[in-house]
Amino acid sequence: DSGVTQTPKHLITATGQRVTLRCSPRSGDLSVYWYQQSLDQGLQFLIHYYNGEERAKGNILERFSAQQFPDLHSELNLSSLELGDSALYFCASSVTGMETQYFGPGTRLLVL
Amino acid sequence: AQTVTQSQPEMSVQEAETVTLSCTYDTSESDYYLFWYKQPPSRQMILVIRQEAYKQQNATENRFSVNFQKAAKSFSLKISDSQLGDAAMYFCAFGSNDYKLSFGAGTTVTVRA
Numbered sequence: 001d002s003g004v005t006q007t008p009k010h011l012i013t014a015t016g017q018r019v020t021l022r023c024s025p026r027s028g029d030l031s032v033y034w035y036q037q038s039l040d041q042g043l044q045f046l047i048h049y050y051n052g053e054e055r056a057k058g059n060i061l062e063r064f065s066a067q068q069f070p071d072l073h074s075e076l077n078l079s080s081l082e083l084g085d086s087a088l089y090f091c092a093s094s095v096t097g098m099e100t101q102y103f104g105p106g107t108r109l110l111v112l
Numbered sequence: 113a114q115t116v117t118q119s120q121p122e123m124s125v126q127e128a129e130t131v132t133l134s135c136t137y138d139t140s141e142s143d144y145y146l147f148w149y150k151q152p153p154s155r156q157m158i159l160v161i162r163q164e165a166y167k168q169q170n171a172t173e174n175r176f177s178v179n180f181q182k183a184a185k186s187f188s189l190k191i192s193d194s195q196l197g198d199a200a201m202y203f204c205a206f207g208s209n210d211y212k213l214s215f216g217a218g219t220t221v222t223v224r225a
Contacts, residue, residue: 002156002158031211033211033212033213035213042215042217042218043203043213043215045212045213045214048211048212050211055211056210056211056212058212088155090157092157092213100145100147100159100162101207101213102159103149103156103157103158103159105154105155105156106155106156106157108155
C-alpha cells in the first residue's frame, strides 16, 4: 500500500459524458501527478500540481482538467468522453517536486 | 523531450535464476533520476529501485540491482534469485526537474517454476 488513495476503482460511462476522478496523496506529500495508461499510448504524464498550483502539463487534452484543493487532494475531470479515453488513470504523489513518486491503485475508466 | 527505450517486450526466467532487463534513455540534462517500477496483474505501480544520476554507485534493493552507465545512457535492472512473485511488467522511468516521469514501453517478465 503506497498510501495514495484513488476513487473510484472502476468507472463505466457513455460517450459524451463527464466524470471526476479523485486522489488523496500520501500524508505530508504536497505534489500530485496524474498519468494515463492506455494500450496504444503506454504511460503518459498528464499534469502536476504542487500545493494547489499547477506546475507542469503534459499530453493532457483540452477536454481534461484538474485541480488540487487546500486539503491537497486532487480531482481530474474528464468531459465529452470518447471511446479512446478508456484507460487506467493513475495518481501519484511526492513530497515536493523531484523525488520518488508513489502511485495510487488507479481508476479504470471504460467509455462505451 | 526525454525518451526511454525498453527493447525487450518479454523476458522469461527460471525460478531462482537471474534475469536482466535493459533500458536506455536520451537526455541532454545532467541532473536526473531513474526508476524501475513493477506492475503486477493487479495493475498497481510499485517502486522497485531508484538511482540518482550524480551517484556513481549502483543502487541495490535486496534481490534487485541496477547497472547504471551514465555515459552510455543505460540503466539495466538485474533480478537475482527470481521468485514467482516477481512476475510482472517492469517499467523504466526517467525523471528530472520538469517534475514528470517519462516511461518506457515496459518489459513483461515471466517466471517459470
